[in-house]
Amino acid sequence: MATFTQADLVGYIRQAAGEDDAFDLDGDIAEITFSDLGYDSVAMVEITLLVERGLGISLPEDDRASKNATPKEFIGLVNELLPASI
Template sequence: MSDNQVTTAHPAAAGLTITELVQLLASETGAVAAADSIDDSTTFEDIGVDSLGLLGVITAIERGRGVNLPEESQQLERVTEFVSMVNDNLRKVG
């Protein structure tokens, strides 16, 4: 997954990158992970994020991007699946 994504004036239209998610995870949960260490098999548990921490990240994304993420976003275990789901939802509102 590439961190090179086009940004636009509308925050929801800009895709979420792994780097941005790592920054959100650090600010919301204190979890520290290097973006380049996250691959398709990396889970939130692997990087020290529990369900409550993920809920905080989801809330931050919803507020920051003006989007409502589906309930199942809280059930995703793999980081890249979560980023893909967020970006799918951002495209729908963008």
């Protein structure tokens, strides 16, 4: 995988934490915090663990992987780490 996309992230979110009917994860969620999307710290741990296992990377403890981050920030963090892992 050369680039981690929002579609990739949404797949991990659905697998780890499910989906809230209030938001369409396939819509424009890039700038909405995970907290506002309905995901708490526990959900973010589950999402992070799945991404790490799935991509063979280790995400640092970073605000961009917290419930107060946006999907855009999370995707940026993952993409920063991908080239080093490929």
